[in-house]
Amino acid sequence: MSLEPGTTLGSYEVEASIGAGGMGEVYRARDTKLGRDVAVKVLPESFARDPDRLSRFEREARAVAVLSHPNILAIYDFGTTDGHTFAVTELLEGETLRERLSYGPLPARKAIEYGAQVARGLAAAHEKDVVHRDLKPENLFITTDGRAKILDFGLAKMVSPQAERDESQSSAPTRAAGTEPGVVLGTVGYMSPEQVRGERADHRSDIFAFGAILYEMLSGLRAFQRETGAETMTAILKDDTAELRDSPPALERIVHRCLEKNPGERFQSAYDLAFALESVSRESGPAKVEAAPRETSRSWTAVTLAIVAVLAAYWLGRASSGASDEPLVTYERLTFRRGRVYTAQFDPESRDVIYTASWDGAVPEVYSTLPGTRASRELGLKGADVLSVSSRGEMAVLRKADGAGLVTWDDVDGTAGTLALTTASSGAARDISESVLFADWTADGDELVVVRRIDGRFRVELPIGTVIYETTNVLSSPRVSPDGNAIAFGEKAMGFSSSWSLGFLTFDGEATRFDTGFRGDRMDLAWSPDGGEVWFNMAQGATPDLHAISRNGSRRTLLRPPIPLRILDVESDGRLLVARTNSRVGVMGIAPGDTVLRDFSWLDSTEIDAISGDGKTLLLTEYGEGGGEEWAVYLRNADRSPAVRLGDGQAFDLSPDGKWALTMPRDPVSLVLLPTGPGTPTVVDNDSIVDFVTASFVSDVDEIVFAGIEEGEPLRWFRQSVPNGKPQAITGPVSFFKGGAILGSSPVSPDGTTIAAAHDGKIALYPLDGGEPRVLDVPDSALVIRFTTDGRHLFYAEEGDRSMSVYRIEIETGQRQLWKTIEPDPSGLDDIYAIQISDDGESFYYTFQRGYSDLFLVQGLR
Numbered sequence: 001m002s003l004e005p006g007t008t009l010g011s012y013e014v015e016a017s018i019g020a021g022g023m024g025e026v027y028r029a030r031d032t033k034l035g036r037d038v039a040v041k042v043l044p045e046s047f048a049r050d051p052d053r054l055s056r057f058e059r060e061a062r063a064v065a066v067l068s069h070p071n072i073l074a075i076y077d078f079g080t081t082d083g084h085t086f087a088v089t090e091l092l093e094g095e096t097l098r099e100r101l102s103y104g105p106l107p108a109r110k111a112i113e114y115g116a117q118v119a120r121g122l123a124a125a126h127e128k129d130v131v132h133r134d135l136k137p138e139n140l141f142i143t144t145d146g147r148a149k150i151l152d153f154g155l156a157k158m159v160s161p162q163a164e165r166d167e168s169q170s171s172a173p174t175r176a177a178g179t180e181p182g183v184v185l186g187t188v189g190y191m192s193p194e195q196v197r198g199e200r201a202d203h204r205s206d207i208f209a210f211g212a213i214l215y216e217m218l219s220g221l222r223a224f225q226r227e228t229g230a231e232t233m234t235a236i237l238k239d240d241t242a243e244l245r246d247s248p249p250a251l252e253r254i255v256h257r258c259l260e261k262n263p264g265e266r267f268q269s270a271y272d273l274a275f276a277l278e279s280v281s282r283e284s285g286p287a288k289v290e291a292a293p294r295e296t297s298r299s300w301t302a303v304t305l306a307i308v309a310v311l312a313a314y315w316l317g318r319a320s321s322g323a324s325d326e327p328l329v330t331y332e333r334l335t336f337r338r339g340r341v342y343t344a345q346f347d348p349e350s351r352d353v354i355y356t357a358s359w360d361g362a363v364p365e366v367y368s369t370l371p372g373t374r375a376s377r378e379l380g381l382k383g384a385d386v387l388s389v390s391s392r393g394e395m396a397v398l399r400k401a402d403g404a405g406l407v408t409w410d411d412v413d414g415t416a417g418t419l420a421l422t423t424a425s426s427g428a429a430r431d432i433s434e435s436v437l438f439a440d441w442t443a444d445g446d447e448l449v450v451v452r453r454i455d456g457r458f459r460v461e462l463p464i465g466t467v468i469y470e471t472t473n474v475l476s477s478p479r480v481s482p483d484g485n486a487i488a489f490g491e492k493a494m495g496f497s498s499s500w501s502l503g504f505l506t507f508d509g510e511a512t513r514f515d516t517g518f519r520g521d522r523m524d525l526a527w528s529p530d531g532g533e534v535w536f537n538m539a540q541g542a543t544p545d546l547h548a549i550s551r552n553g554s555r556r557t558l559l560r561p562p563i564p565l566r567i568l569d570v571e572s573d574g575r576l577l578v579a580r581t582n583s584r585v586g587v588m589g590i591a592p593g594d595t596v597l598r599d600f601s602w603l604d605s606t607e608i609d610a611i612s613g614d615g616k617t618l619l620l621t622e623y624g625e626g627g628g629e630e631w632a633v634y635l636r637n638a639d640r641s642p643a644v645r646l647g648d649g650q651a652f653d654l655s656p657d658g659k660w661a662l663t664m665p666r667d668p669v670s671l672v673l674l675p676t677g678p679g680t681p682t683v684v685d686n687d688s689i690v691d692f693v694t695a696s697f698v699s700d701v702d703e704i705v706f707a708g709i710e711e712g713e714p715l716r717w718f719r720q721s722v723p724n725g726k727p728q729a730i731t732g733p734v735s736f737f738k739g740g741a742i743l744g745s746s747p748v749s750p751d752g753t754t755i756a757a758a759h760d761g762k763i764a765l766y767p768l769d770g771g772e773p774r775v776l777d778v779p780d781s782a783l784v785i786r787f788t789t790d791g792r793h794l795f796y797a798e799e800g801d802r803s804m805s806v807y808r809i810e811i812e813t814g815q816r817q818l819w820k821t822i823e824p825d826p827s828g829l830d831d832i833y834a835i836q837i838s839d840d841g842e843s844f845y846y847t848f849q850r851g852y853s854d855l856f857l858v859q860g861l862r
Contacts, residue, residue, distance in 0.1 A: 003027060003042065009081045012040050012088060028091065031076075038076060039092070043085045054085065067128055071121030072150045073141070094144045097213070098137035105220035108247055112277050114140075115214050117148035119274035122210065123562060125150075126203040126270055133201050135209035136190045137216065188229045189222050193261050196233045204263040207273060211258025211266075218247045223259065237261070250280045268604040269625055271544065271562035272582065278562070279333070279580075279854075329559065329860040334369050335376065340828055341853045343385050344568040344577040347424060349393035353577060354424060355568075355855055356385045361802065361826030366397065368424050371857050379424060385417075387438060390445035395422050397429055398436060416453055419464075433464050438477060443484030451475050451489075456714065456733065460487065460505065468509040472714055476500075476523045482531040482572065486551070490523030490536070494715055498691055502534060502549050514553040519666070526570040535861075537567050539581075546861075559861060566853070576858040581851055585624065588824070589845030591638035592616055592838065600845060602634055602643040603627060607847045608834050609651040610746075612658050613789075615838030618845065619661055621651045630666050635676050638843075646674045647681065652695040652706075653746075660701050664692050671695055671706065673722065685724045698768070699752040705730065705768070707757075717757050719768055731766050731773070734758040746786035756784045756794055763796060765811070777814045778807075789839045795819065797835060802826035804846070806835065820844070828852045 002025060007014045012029040018039070019026040029040040058078065077088040097114070100106070106114070118140060125132065132139075134152060141149040192208035195201050212223040219242075224235040241259060244252045254276050260266045267273040335341060337359040344355035351370055358364040366381035385398045400417040419436040420429035438451040442462075449462045460469035460478060476490035487505040491513060492498055500523045501513040516523075520538030528535055533548040535558055544564040549555045559565075566579040586601035587608045592615045600608070605624025611617060620634040620643060621627070633651045636643035649665040649672065660682075661674045669691055671684040688710055695706035698719070705719045706727075714733035720726070734757055747756045754765050757773075761780045764773035778796060785795035785806065793808045803823040809816045819841075822832055827850075834847040 003084075008032075009040060009042075009084055009086050010077075010079055012038065012077075012086075014040065029088075031088075037091045039089050041087045041089070043087070067125055067130065069121050069124035071117045071148055072125065092141055092143055092149060094142050096138055097140040097142060097148075097217070100142055101137055101216060101220065106217045108218065108251060111214060111217040112251065112280055113146075114142065114148045114217065115210070116274050116277040118150060118210065118213075119270045119277060120562065121148070121150045122203075122206055123270035123274055126206070131201060131203050132206050132209075133195075134187055134190075135206055135213065136187045137213055140213070188232050189225055191233070191236060192263070193237050194263060196236050202263070203270065204266050204268070207258050207266050207270060208260075208263075210270075210273070211255050214258065215241055215244070215255050218244050218251070218255070248280060251277075254280065264601060264603065269563075273562075275561065275563035275580065278331075329858060332371055332857040332859075333854055334371060334857055335855040336374065338827060338852065340364075340830070340851055341568075341579045341855045343387065344579070344855055345386055345389045345395075346569050346571045346575070346577065347389050347393060348391050348571075350424070352424060353855070353857070354379070354386045354389055354395065355577075357855075361829070363801075369855075381422070381429060384420070384429070387419075388440045388448070390441040391443070392445045393423055394441075394445065395424065396420075396439045396441065396448055397422060398439070399429070399431070419448070419450060438475075440478050440480050440487075442480050443482060449478050449480055449487055451478055460489070462487075462507060468507065469505055469511060477525050478505075479526055479534070481527050482529075488525055488527060488534045490525060492523070493691060494693060494709060500538065502536060504551055514549055514555075516547070516549070516555075524566045524568065526567050526576075529570060529572050529574045535567055535570060535576075537565060539564070539566060565856075568855075574859065574861070576861060578856050578858050579853040580856055581853045583830070583849065583851035585847065585849045587618070587620070587845055587847055589836075590843050592843045594843070598640070600636065600638070600640060602636060607651075608836055608845050610654040610661075611836040611838065611845060612654060613656070613839040615836075615840075615843035615845075617654065617658060618836075619651045619654045621649075623650070633661055633663050633674060635661070646676065647672075652692075653697050653704075655697050655701045656699065657701075660697075662695050662697060662704060664695070671704070673701065682723050684720065684722055686718075686720060686727050688727060689718075696746060696748055698748050699750075703752075705748055705755055707734070717755060717766065730755060730768060730770070731757055731759075747784050749787050750789055750791045756787070756796075763794075776809060776811070778809060778816070785835050786837055788841070795835075795837055799832075802829050804832040804835065806837075822846055824848050824850075 002017060003014045005015055011031060011033045013032055014027045014029050016028045017025060018028050024041050024043045027040045029038050031038050074090045075087060076090065079086060132150065139150065139152040141151055143149060190209040190212045192201065192205040195205055215223040223241045224232055224239065226232045226235050244255065258266055258273065334353060335357065339357055339359035342356045342364060344353060347354055352368050353371065354366065354368050356364050356366050363383050366379045366384055366386050367376040368379055369376040381397060383400055386395055387398055388396045397420050398417040399420055416435045416437050418431050419433040419439055420431045422429035433450065435452045435454060436450050437453055439448050441448055447463045449460065450464055452459045452461065456472065458471055458473065458475040459467045460475065462468050471491065474492045474494065478487050478489040480487055485507065489503050489505060490500050491503050492500045499519045500516050502516055502525065503511050503513040505511045518538040522539040523536055524539060525534050525536035528548065533550045535546060535548050537546050545560050546558040546565060546567065547555060548558045564581045566581055568577040568579055570576050585605040585607060586599060587606050588597055589600055590597055600618060602620055603622045603624060603626030605622060605627065607621045607623065608618055609621055610619040616638045618636045618638060620636055621631060622634060623631045630648040631650055633646045633649055634643040635646055646661055647663065649663045651661055651663050653662040659676055661676055663672050663674050664670065665672055671686065671692065673682040675681065689708040690711050691709045693707040693715060695704055697704055701722060703719065703721050705717060707715055707717050709715050716729050716733055717731040718727040719730055720728065753768055755768060756763055756765055759773050759775055762775050763778050763782050763784055764775045766773045779798055782796045782798055785797055787794055793810050795806060795808055798805045798807065803821055805821045806819045807816050808819045824832065829848065830851050831849040832846055836845045838844065
């Protein structure tokens with residue numbers, strides 16, 4: 001029954017009907033409490049009488065209501081009055097994207113503008129674990145002021161197919177009673193392959209649908225439409241879209257990446273997608289990018305009938321329509337080649353930017369560029385990092401030895417080098433100090449603050465040679481304040497569970513530290529222009545946001561970028577140098593009975609931590625977005641069937657019988673045995689250990705060894721009976737950086753008597769029962785992989801230039817033999833690690849980390 005004008009539903013007074021449909025009637029109404037116009041949707045009686053539907057709607061509406069973003073339709077209220085169940089949203093004026101596309105394709109500029117707005121809305125929802133699952137042009141609305149809004153957000157539709165009434169099924173909604181695997185959910189023409197197969201849809205399904213919509217905006221044609229719904233589904237599973245002949249190549253690449261059949265090959269987050277779209281619009285030079293969508297004028301007037309069609313489902317979404325209070329930020333891209341930017345600094349004496357990069361897999365070298373020119377010139381400094389440029393234009397660079405390899409070039413715990421001084425114009429450098437990791441000029445340009453790693457300890461020196469701070473913790477990115485009276489730095493204890501602190505150090509060695517709570521691999525930081533704060537980011541395994549901490553510890557979010565950015569330098573006039581990064585961690589290997597190297601990655605950051613003796617079962621850790629904040633442990637078969645999630649945490653080892661995974665939850669710190677089948681997790685009692693680096697079974701599930709840290713003590717190896725034995729030290733202090741942490745998962749000999757670990761930078765064999773270690777004749781920095789099954793040989797690895805060489809050494813004679821050299825594509829290669837070899841030596845697996853980055857000049861942050 002329709003409601004007459006003047007009818008009240010709670011505090012909402014109905015003014016006029018603006019539409020009706022199978023899902024209820026929509027009215028324009030007045031919010032008498034807040035004095036604003038709203039849309040009120042009265043749900044059909046059949047819906048309101050169904051307790052399950054109503055309960056589910058309320059539950060999911062509340063989930064969507066936590067969102068607050070200008071590109072998602074805001075839901076204001078939900079209630080029941082006088083037998084009427086209703087939802088209240090903002091009142092929109094404009095037209096759906098479907099209606100806009102009825103006039104033909106959009107110009108690329110408009111497609112990018114609307115697409116970036118939608119991607120930002122999706123990113124905000126996905127961050128709250130809200131997935132749309134039915135994205136299509138009908139559910140996107142373009143307001144009269146040019147803002148894109150996502151409608152119908154976050155709920156599975158419960159309507160019957162309209163196939164019989166539609167000329168084509170490719171836009172028909174499909175029935176779903178829930179979101180369990182095996183139930184098809186979505187709209188046929190925009191469903192992802194996994195939705196077509198009835199598999200569970202996640203945020204990457206939204207990205208596929210987005211790609212289909214972006215394709216349609218650019219071409220005016222539906223990406224996969226065929227004569228029937230069944231043929232459309234088949235096309236989604238098997239066919240590629242036609243070329244976008246009139247679109248920029250970079251934009252076409254974005255579309256095709258969204259439409260990858262394998263979810264793991266698509267953009268892994270809507271943040272990345274939004275940034276990629278915005279980058280296309282910036283390729284021709286600097287362009288303003290707003291934290292909230294721009295207010296633009298539109299030539300057409302409100303279309304009342306459009307509101308009717310859209311608001312028929314609008315009650316399913318939620319977002320704030322208020323403008324963002326984040327600052328207006330501009331980005332100018334400075335580098336354009338394929339590779340990795342490592343460091344960058346402003347040259348105070350000129351307008352130049354000095355940076356280190358590796359392009360197309362080549363050795364890193366130092367370049368100079370002038371913003372606005374798009375051109376870079378080589379400075380004749382190969383194999384060097386630019387660390388700091390003084391107020392007088394003198395450059396401190398770090399030379400790294402030949403063969404250091406790209407795989408440790410950018411690690412905070414990587415290869416130290418020789419500190420040298422030069423200028424941008426000279427091309428020659430004068431060596432001044434060795435074993436240096438970081439350096440920064442004092443404000444007056446007279447001295448250098450340096451960080452070294454000596455005997456496993458990090459030292460801060462000022463001037464060079466005078467130690468003012470020393471710790472066993474990892475130190476990162478020392479930066480001298482603009483006023484010249486403090487040094488900011490990152491500090492983190494070794495191990496997986498510890499978080500980064502931001503420290504402030506006076507020149508006389510007094511330190512104050514503030515815990516950030518972030519556990520990323522590295523902290524990048526720089527002082528704000530006025531010296532009142534330190535701006536920082538975390539690399540890999542943490543939030544992509546940029547943060548700020550004041551000297552008294554007050555913290556705020558500086559910027560929420562759609563893709564991770566590294567802060568490389570800040571100039572006194574407020575300009576920033578940042579590296580836009582795109583990293584991927586995955587697993588490659590040759591499975592038993594195979595001869596071809598294949599990809600065994602599961603989600604977005606897959607690490608292999610152990611394999612069964614026959615090489616047919618893989619123990620994985622997912623520590624990217626797919627793994628969640630606490631990371632996740634998976635078991636996967638070598639036939640590449642879907643992985644099985646065992647639980648949260650970091651994986652270490654698989655028991656010899658394959659029934660238990662030795663893992664470490666990130667919070668609280670402990671070792672836990674997770675069953676790979678039926679069973680109950682077992683917590684290992686070792687309260688004296690504050691952090692772990694790695695762990696392994698000895699010969700069965702009754703005893704383990706682990707590299708761990710006791711409060712105030714250095715890293716050492718322990719053995720322990722499971723679950724309640726007391727940890728017993730096997731070794732003295734060992735280096736985390738050279739052989740202390742194994743590269744594989746089996747440092748224990750097959751007979752359970754010996755462990756291979758570090759000793760003064762070498763590999764040594766320690767008796768588990770105690771006694772003097774036997775040092776093997778292998779190069780420094782050699783990394784343990786595993787013993788052979790007969791115990792006569794040990795596999796170990798030596799890092800090369802963008803490669804890893806695996807050797808087999810006979811323990812009694814010391815005779816060495818090259819077993820295999822692992823040489824992935826060098827472009828963007830960051831690391832090779834976690835090598836696993838089967839008992840028969842016929843199959844193997846390894847983890848790779850690959851990253852690409854571009855240098856940007858940023859203005860407008862404050």
